[in-house]
Amino acid sequence: MIDYAGALFLVIGFIAILKIAGLVEKSTRVIAISKQAVAVLRDEGMSDDEKENLMQGHAKQLAGLFFLLTIGGLAAVFLPFALIWAFDQAGWISADSVLNVALSWPFITATTIAIVIAVVVGRKR
Secondary structure, three states, X not given: OHHHHHHHHHHHHHHHHHHHHOHHHHHHHHHHHHHHHHHHHHOOOOOHHHHHHHHHHXXXXXXXXXXXXXXXXXXXXXXXXXXXXXXXXXXXXXXXXXXXXXOOHHHHHHHHHHHHHHHHHHHHO
């Protein structure tokens, strides 16, 4: 039972760090900047110098967002597991057992269904 609690902690910790770091909003911003960049490229009314200046600005923004998304994604994956690993080192839980549960198809199916339901209910509010 403790293995299931540990696996659930991995999922909840991952989602919590995604929310705290604002990674979903940052990824949405990446899409918006990309659309702006395409619009700049298609704009025949701008000179090449104007396009270049705007595109450099977009590139800088995207590079910064890439860095933040990469660091945030790594934190979302590794921070919850680091706590499970620390508990494993203390002898309170088995990290291998937690990972076996977390990677099992019944657990993945159940958490996927729960997350989809939570998203649908959250959007209706």
